[in-house]
Amino acid sequence: MKIAVLVKQVPGSDSPLPINSNQSWLDENGISYVMNECDNYALEEALQIKEENDDGEVVVISLGPDRVQKVIREGLAKGADRAIHIQMNSDSIADPLSLATLFADAIRDEKFDLIFSGLQSDDLGMGQTGIIIGEMLGMSTASLAMATELSEGIIKVKRELEAGFFQWVSMSLPASITIQSGLNIPRYPSLKGIMGAKKKEINIVTPGGHDVKQSAKKVYVPQSDKQTVMIEGSVDQIVDKLVEAFRNEIKVI
Amino acid sequence: MDILIVIEDNNGKVHRMGLESITAAQTMAKDRGFSIAALVMGSNADELATQVSNYDIGEVLKLEHDLLSSYSSDGYAEAVKQVVEKESPKYVFFGHTYQVRDYVPKISAKLMKPFLVDNVLMNSDGDDTVFTKQMFNAKLYSDMIAMDEGPLLISFQSAAYSSDNAASGSASVRDVNINLDSSMIKTQSEDPFQEESGGVDLTSAEIIVSVGRGIGKEENVPMAKDLAKAIGGELASSRPVVDAGWLSSTHQIGSSGQSVSPKMYLALGISGAIQHVVGMKGSKNIVAINKDPEAPIFEIADYGVVGDVLEIVPKLSEALE
Missing domain, CATH: 3.40.50.620 (HUPs)
Incomplete structure (x- = not known):
């Protein structure tokens, strides 16, 4: 069983998001990066499958500038066997089709049985790349996985639907599955894992050119059209003002 | 066309x-x-x-x-x-x-x-x-x-x-x-099903007190429960709280949970990720308490408090009782 896990490095939820001077993207200085949240669950799911079957290989794959090797090392430290780094100068490409093409080209010859990726990234939130790669490589696909069960060349996926519904979907391998957060409890790397990760192989791929099919023209802070009453003061003053608003304005007490 | x-x-x-x-x-x-x-x-x-x-x-x-x-x-x-x-x-x-x-x-x-x-x-x-x-x-x-x-x-x-x-x-x-x-067609689908039934019907609640990741840890959830009780509302949450196992998924508001439009939605430590907001932006009054002044929840809030949920919530419950 050969499993690819696509991991993306994204700004952390508490990171500042400075916009660059021509408003085309962020100014990367001052951003603190982390592994995209649902990618972490995707990695854990792959590691658990490998451990349960006592056989196989988990390969973490990330696209971006050199800094993405931090999330690659994190994946290796948690137990992935090796890594592929698709090197790009910037991660400002907001085009799932061209990104998926780069991934598909880089991993086509690996013939993975499974590709796991996060459902969507916390930066762009396009939510397409894993499915497009699967389609490009002729694999079965499924999104929003909340559980997986593997047996004899078939993967059964519990998909999340809208309004609290779920559905089990079965498909033959190879398959590309996008993983929803919350389906397992991601592990922390052990000290031994961190030491061992340093010796693991990262294969660096430098892709050629690609067509861009969509791009960000302008990035900006949204202007709220809602008048928000900001309540300020000491904790006691805030509490008094809230109670006052509940009673006289919102009229719920 | x-x-x-x-x-x-x-x-x-x-x-x-x-x-x-x-x-x-x-x-x-x-x-x-x-x-x-x-x-x-x-x-x-x-x-x-x-x-x-x-x-x-x-x-x-x-x-x-x-x-x-x-x-x-x-x-x-x-x-x-x-x-x-x-x-x-x-x-x-x-x-x-x-x-x-x-x-x-x-x-x-x-x-x-x-x-x-x-x-x-x-x-x-x-x-x-x-x-x-x-x-x-x-x-x-x-x-x-x-x-x-x-x-x-x-x-x-x-x-x-x-x-x-x-x-x-x-x-x-x-x-x-x-x-x-x-x-x-490479996939075979079974019938859709609901996991937990008989949960809380948040859609008919007049007041909802909802907790997000900003509540910090599971031990702090009862604090929000007390506030919900004090104000006569139902307790709800955003997805990260359910993912962490602090509350069951029947409490979840958002695209994968319930959609609500109560008279008042009190968002405690909820950042306002879009997956959550689509499930509650129809609320008549949104009151948000969050320590991050940049949290997107303030974009849609009618009343906003930039402050520590853990300090404000217990005193608010006390004042309401």
Whole structure:
């Protein structure tokens, strides 16, 4: 069983998001990066499958500038066997089709049985790349996985639907599955894992050119059209003002 | 036609977000002098066609095929791809539903045409249209442009356009055909089911006290429960709290949980990620307490407090009792 896990490095939820001077993207200085949240669950799911079957290989794959090797090392430290780094100068490409093409080209010859990726990234939130790669490589696909069960060349996926519904979907391998957060409890790397990760192989791929099919023209802070009453003061003053608003304005007490 | 709207079936009814995409299409058609058609498919195609034909669109395309009677991502992607190839619209509109997220990326790959997702707004820019989407968990907006002459695949966020504004009319219905065989469908689906029933019905609550990741740890959840009790409301949460196992999924508000519109929604330590906001932005009054002044929840809040939930909430419960 050969499993690819696509991991993306994204700004952390508490990171500042400075916009660059021509408003085309962020100014990367001052951003603190982390592994995209649902990618972490995707990695854990792959590691658990490998451990349960006592056989196989988990390969973490990330696209971006050199800094993405931090999330690659994190994946290796948690137990992935090796890594592929698709090197790009910037991660400002907001085009799932061209990104998926780069991934598909880089991993086509690996013939993975499974590709796991996060459902969507916390930066762009396009939510397409894993499915497009699967389609490009002729694999079965499924999104929003909340559980997986593997047996004899078939993967059964519990998909999340809208309004609290779920559905089990079965498909033959190879398959590309996008993983929803919350389906397992991601592990922390052990000290031994961190030491061992340093010796693991990262294969660096430098892709050629690609067509861009969509791009960000302008990035900006949204202007709220809602008048928000900001309540300020000491904790006691805030509490008094809230109670006052509940009673006289919102009229719920 | 210039714009093809793909209508999603919601148990024999047009999915709410399908009606919203009709409004979006009518808005663009007015701006750019475009014609519109809507595609209905699946076992309820007849009923859907009747419903959609009551709107001001050029025509309804009705696609019936045994292999489309229940949803599969392979079947639906191939079907829509073939209709798009035959009809050559400039734009194909979808609501950004869970189903659309599942199969439309496959159409994008098949046609090598971009899919601009989850838009909250669109604006004409000469002979072109700019689509606005939220990024970085709604903290920033981005104006997106397609670098392709189309057909372009476009989806709209829930409530980006109001279904109330969809103009009515009378459209003709035309049957369309495609070539589909069972070897193209690689997945087998079981029936949809609900995991936990008999949970809290948050949809009828007048007051909701909802906790997010900002509550810090499981031990702090009872604090919010006490506040809900003190004010006579129901306790709810955002997804991260459920993922962490601090509350059961019956409490979850948002795209994968319940959608609510209470008289007051008190958001404690909730950042306001879009997946949560779509489930509560219809609330009459939104009160947000969050330590991060940049949290997107303040964009939609009627009352905002930048402060520590853990300090404010116990005192608030005390004051209310």
